Amino acid sequence: MSVSCSGIGVSNGIAIGEAHLLQRGRPDIVPRFIETDQISDEVDRFRQAVAGARRQLKAIRDKIAQNTRSDIVAFIDTHLLMLTDEALVEAPISTIREKQYAAEWALQVQRDALVRVFDEMEDDYLRTRKDDVEHVVDQIQKNLTLVDEDDLHHLEGKIIVAQDLTPADTILMRHQGVAAFVTEYGGPMSHTAILARSLGIPAVVGVHEATHNIQDTENLIVDGHQGIVIINAEDATLSQYLEKKDADLQHAESLRRLIDQPAQTIDGHTVQLLANIELPEDIETTPNLKANGVGLYRTEFLYMNRNDVPNEEEHFRAYRQVVNGLGGIPVTIRTLDLGADKQIDGCNDSDTPVCNPALGLRAIRLCLKEPQLFLPQLRAILRASAYGPIRIMIPMLSTLHEVKELRQMVEDVMYSLKRDGIAFDADIPIGGMIEIPAAALAAESFARELDFLSIGTNDLIQYTLAIDRVDDEVNYLFDPLHPSVLRLIQMVIDAGRNNNIPVSMCGEMAGDPRYIPLLLGMGLQEFSMQPGALLEAKHIFRNINAGELAERVTPLMQQLDTPETAEKLLQISALTS
Ligand code: PEP
């Protein structure tokens, strides 16, 4: 019987394929036997998981500061020691060999036995040490169930169904030929959504209970336009969707004819179309699509799926590859935007729980506080600037003081490079992302101190409307046409014009066909978006009239709060549907 579930369609398109369930959190360990000829591989798998757990703990210990309390260091040392303990390591291996239990189950059996012994202890202190056993076992189990690149090789054509996907997961999956994503959580600005759009694959998020209602290998249809997932569709529905999929393909084909055409409106107004990229290999499509440059290169993805942080050389190689690959068109490198929705391993190992990470030590705040993390990146960007046009872009600015500190750091790095005889672009433009309402309100002063501005609407909308961008429960409040959001955007565009510096938009709103005419009417000249959206955007520009739009939009911006204006704004959005 066919069942349909609804969520939020965050990446257009239709996918038809088998479900692949991705389990997260503390895994349920199911008793499972292995065959005799699998014993030695299973023992190896277990040993590797123990070695992985040891590596991770060591990395944490090496990274904690010299002045860390000695009991915390001792705590990690105890766990490291336990990872060499016979009771924890050798006993499960004997169980794998003798009883042919799968590694996870063998470890679980041993954990239960040890916990029972601790529970029976009289001494309160010793009884609490069972927590250590649990921690260490969890660490090994995590390694046993880790999604690694090899596990992902069979994902081609599959529809990933998960509670949630981290940016790190999606990065691993990006070149595996996944057909679609379906997640229980997440909003349109979550990184799963952004990544799905940039890969051009359909995605539906906020499908509650998806991992319970959908079984592994079940046949699914994912409709990213409507935000619908159909399980075991009947033949008539299936053929209807096959037709829709075909129509999508034909539309994509017709857009490809625009590659060599200019991004010019009917009345001859040319706009800059820029690409958002996440990994150096993403640039392959950018020159092919004839974009004017890269308006946002999200560098935090260099940090994902590893236990350490990249050094200067790694940063440098990545940036040089991008600059060389772009063949002379400029790239805007955004400095680290770690924290909040972009958490990584191997950095920021603080044990202190942070209640509001999106309001915490992220992006430029983290970089200024931890120069040892930031300086290698700055040095690498400057070194790469000798190979082609680069702009530095600072995320999450909230005060001018941050600009001042940043400029001082750049100057210091330039000084040291000069001293070492290393070439760089001494006039490298430094710009800032306006993604905090306070920064938008102060856009005039930022425009005076910076070489360009870029509006990050994903965060700007999140902070203006106080809605977590990854929480589907408040997605109904997500509204780029909210008068306050539009006013802030207008302020930034005007500040750029008044101070004669370029303003671009690199949030998802810039590539959304519904908002392109309005933004053009508001005076935006540079639109940066995931490469998959570039041709659709060009198609829109080539069919609208910039002068007419400006005439329609300017008076509306003066009276944003009336219902008539809301209606007229919706009419402008509907121009592209
Ligand atoms: C934004 O906030 O609009 C943006 C482009 O940055 P990110 O999505 O990486 O936070």
Ligand code: MG
């Ligand atoms: Mg942002």
